[in-house]
Every structure is written in C-alpha cells, then in structure tokens.
Amino acid sequence: MNIINLNKVEFGYGKQKVLKDINLTIEEGQFLSIIGPNGAGKSTLLKVINNIYENYDGNISIYGKNIRDYTRKELARIVSFVPQDTYLDFEFSIEELVFMGRYPFQKRFQNDGKYDYDISYRAMALTNTLEIKDRLITQISGGERQRALIAKALAQDPKIILLDEPTSHLDINHQIEVLELLKELNKKQNLTIISVLHDLNLASRYSDKLVLLKDGQILKSGNVDEVLTASNIENAYNTRAIVELNKFTNSLFVTPIELKKREKNTSFPSIHLIAGGGSGQVIISRLLKEGIDLSVGVLNVGDSDWQLAKSLKIDMIEEKPFSAIKDETSKENLNLMRTKDIVVIAQVPIGHGNLLNLEMALTAINEGKKVIYVKEDDDKNIDYTNGIATKVIDELILKGMIVLNSIDELMNYLENYRFK
Numbered sequence: 537m538n539i540i541n542l543n544k545v546e547f548g549y550g551k552q553k554v555l556k557d558i559n560l561t562i563e564e565g566q567f568l569s570i571i572g573p574n575g576a577g578k579s580t581l582l583k584v585i586n587n588i589y590e591n592y593d594g595n596i597s598i599y600g601k602n603i604r605d606y607t608r609k610e611l612a613r614i615v616s617f618v619p620q621d622t623y624l625d626f627e628f629s630i631e632e633l634v635f636m637g638r639y640p641f642q643k644r645f646q647n648d649g650k651y652d653y654d655i656s657y658r659a660m661a662l663t664n665t666l667e668i669k670d671r672l673i674t675q676i677s678g679g680e681r682q683r684a685l686i687a688k689a690l691a692q693d694p695k696i697i698l699l700d701e702p703t704s705h706l707d708i709n710h711q712i713e714v715l716e717l718l719k720e721l722n723k724k725q726n727l728t729i730i731s732v733l734h735d736l737n738l739a740s741r742y743s744d745k746l747v748l749l750k751d752g753q754i755l756k757s758g759n760v761d762e763v764l765t766a767s768n769i770e771n772a773y774n775t776r777a778i779v780e781l782n783k784f785t786n787s788l789f790v791t792p793i794e795l796k797k798r799e800k801n802t803s804f805p806s807i808h809l810i811a812g813g814g815s816g817q818v819i820i821s822r823l824l825k826e827g828i829d830l831s832v833g834v835l836n837v838g839d840s841d842w843q844l845a846k847s848l849k850i851d852m853i854e855e856k857p858f859s860a861i862k863d864e865t866s867k868e869n870l871n872l873m874r875t876k877d878i879v880v881i882a883q884v885p886i887g888h889g890n891l892l893n894l895e896m897a898l899t900a901i902n903e904g905k906k907v908i909y910v911k912e913d914d915d916k917n918i919d920y921t922n923g924i925a926t927k928v929i930d931e932l933i934l935k936g937m938i939v940l941n942s943i944d945e946l947m948n949y950l951e952n953y954r955f956k
C-alpha cells in the first residue's frame with residue numbers, strides 16, 4: 537500500500553531550487569534510503585516530507601491526506617524524525633529525552649500516564665538504553681546518543697520514521713548495531729523507514745529501495761540493483777566504481793576506483809586480458825582495485841565483460857555484437873598486447889568466432905611476451921572448435937605459458953612479479 541506520495545515537489549531555500557520535480561511513492565513497511573553526493577538535497581527532501589518547510593510547490597500526501605492539512609501534533613503521531621547532528625546541550629537524562637517523544641499525545645499540562653511510561657520504557661528496551669536511562673545526554677557517547685534519539689522517536693509510536701544520517705558519527709560496530717535495530721523494527725513492526733545514508737554499502741545492505749539524488753533531482757529510484765549500477769554512480773558522484781555482490785552480506789558492494797585508476801600502480805606489471813562472455817568480470821574488478829594498468833580484447837559489443845569494461849572506461853578492442861573477430865581487429869588486439877608486460881587469458885569458452893584471440897596470444901608468446909592462463913575450473917570444457925583451441929592451448933603451454941588455478945593465485949603472482 538502506498539502511504540507517502542510526492543507529486544512534482546519543488547523547493548528552494550532562496551531563489552535557487554534545491555529540489556526539482558520530485559515524484560516518489562513509498563509503500564508501507566518499506567526501508568528506503570536516500571543517497572547522493574553532498575549537497576544533492578537529501579536532508580532537504582527528508583525535511584520537506586516532515587512538513588518542516590511550507591513554501592514548496594507540488595503536493596505531498598501521507599496516508600492519503602495532504603500534509604498541509606495535518607496539524608503538527610497529528611503528523612507527529614504518524615511520523616517521527618531523527619535529525620542529523622542533533623546538538624544536545626541540555627542537562628536531560630536519556631529517560632527524560634525519551635519521554636519527550638510522548639509530547640504529541642499529551643494534552644496541555646497533562647502528566648505522563650501509564651501508557652506513556654510503558655511505551656517509553658519499551659522504546660528504551662528496544663534500543664538498549666534502559667540500563668543507561670539515568671545518564672545525562674551530554675555525558676554519553678555518540679553511539680549511545682544516537683540510540684537515545686531513536687528511542688525518543690520510537691516513543692512517539694510512529695508508523696513512519698525519518699532519519700537523517702543515523703550512522704554518521706558512529707564507528708562501524710555501532711553503525712551496524714543501529715541499522716540492525718532499524719531493520720528489526722522495520723520487519724517485526726512493519727515500521728516504514730526513510731533514511732538518508734551516505735554510505736552506499738550500508739544503504740545497499742539494509743534497504744529495500746533506494747532513491748539516488750543529484751542536484752536536487754531523482755537520478756534513479758527503485759530496487760537496490762537498479763539504482764546501484766556503475767553508470768548511475770559515475771553519473772551521480774563523478775567517480776568510477778566497481779559494483780559486485782558481497783558473498784557475506786549477500787548485498788551489492790561498491791568500491792570507488794577513480795583515484796587508484798588515475799594514479800596507475802606501477803609496482804604491478806601492466807596487463808592485457810583476453811576474456812569474453814562474462815569470464816573476465818571478476819578478474820577485471822580485482823585488477824582495477826589494485827590500480828593495475830589494464831586493457832582487454834577482443835570483446836563483442838554487448839557482452840557482459842564488454843559492458844563492465846565500457847562502464848569503467850578500460851582500454852578495449854571491440855568487435856560487432858555476435859560477430860566473429862575480424863583479422864584487422866585481431867591485429868589491433870595484438871598491438872595492444874605488445875604494449876603490456878603480461879597477457880592474461882581468462883577461462884573463456886573458445887569458438888571459431890574468438891579463436892583468433894588465442895592465436896594472437898600464441899604470436900605474443902612467440903615474440904617473448906609472458907602469458908598466463910587462469911584456469912579456475914579444471915572440469916570445464918571451453919573448446920567449441922573440435923579440438924583446435926585445445927591444440928593452441930597445448931602449444932602455449934609448451935612455449936612456457938604459466939597456468940594458474942585461481943584469481944587469488946594470479947594476484948599473488950602479480951604481487952611478487954619481478955620486472956626485468
């Protein structure tokens with residue numbers, strides 16, 4: 537069920553627009569993170585949803601009602617807001633701070649009732665702040681303060697919680713603790729969570745949906761894998777990045793590589809990679825992370841290795857989609873190989889269309905080039921040429937091609953490489 541709708545929302549602090557044409561729907565029970573570079577308008581968007589600024593154009597509705605038609609107290613019973621960098625300079629205890637979350641429910645001069653106590657204590661128990669409830673908020677750590685602020689927000693018994701950078705001042709241990717807590721509340725209590733997060737990897741790990749903002753506009757919104765692509769990241773942050781699945785968290789992991797790539801790592805040998813059909817993706821990622829000077833080819837336009845290499849702007853020789861490699865393309869590839877220290881061959885299926893890649897590696901080894909074959913799977917058949925490819929590989933081995941069994945072995949070899 538859609539519970540928040542933003543329709544053509546535009547806003548600026550002065551003349552300059554900070555939010556432009558924002559259209560967004562958010563479903564009940566979603567964990568949505570707003571990401572984007574500094575100054576993109578993330579905090580502003582969150583504040584506009586919380587009806588902090590009134591002079592915006594367009595419409596925002598929450599549970600079908602325009603937020604302009606809610607009183608502040610009414611809205612606070614549905615939405616609670618955890619601001620960024622809250623400067624807490626008052627000598628309140630955590631308990632007192634959390635009880636303030638009950639304010640929207642109380643009549644003037646009314647004291648806290650049993651329900652107010654119960655819900656505040658539950659909020660403290662959920663956030664592990666009960667045992668430190670008497671400590672003053674000026675005398676607790678950043679992680680404890682963040683948990684206390686979330687407790688206050690929970691004491692409001694909201695349906696929707698908005699958080700502006702809830703992990704910004706926390707060490708990794710507390711970052712995970714806070715996000716695990718939010719995820720649990722999201723799953724168990726169907727709490728809708730909208731959070732600004734700078735850290736793309738935390739956003740990817742904990743969110744169902746992402747909104748990527750750039751210059752006040754939504755560059756992309758949707759599922760994590762639709763938003764966190766190398767090209768969207770490059771577009772928004774002006775930084776090249778590798779996006780890959782982290783096996784441990786089962787979520788996408790982003791590694792920015794622009795700087796390393798720019799300052800090529802000359803302690804490693806330069807490499808030309810022969811790959812294709814997806815076989816080179818992991819090798820490309822690993823080599824680029826080390827800043828290794830890399831080229832690839834020949835790849836067919838459109839295949840997944842080609843897409844990755846293209847998005848990372850790697851020096852590449854390409855052939856038309858689904859076409860056999862032409863002689864002249866293959867010669868260009870050989871010329872590129874000649875400029876590198878090592879030719880690395882991934883375990884790519886060889887058919888008549890790409891046999892020339894192997895044959896050029898043979899020419900290169902005959903010219904004295906070092907060639908390495910990364911044969912990750914011993915049982916995998918890659919010869920689709922009725923034995924011709926196997927013969928070329930045998931000849932490469934005879935001429936001194938090094939066969940390694942994993943990418944780790946390749947990295948190890950490269951780390952210990954001695955330049956002549």
Ligand SMILES: Nc1ncnc2c1ncn2[C@@H]1O[C@H](COP(=O)(O)OP(=O)(O)OP(=O)(O)O)[C@@H](O)[C@H]1O
Pocket residue numbers: 549550554572573574575576577578579580581
């Ligand atoms: N109170 C304010 N008055 C005037 N301009 C503001 C105000 N708050 C933010 N801005 C400006 O609006 C733009 C968007 O700011 P906002 O804080 O929403 O971005 P953000 O994406 O959250 O940035 P960051 O990642 O740096 O926190 C920036 O150019 C900022 O300088």
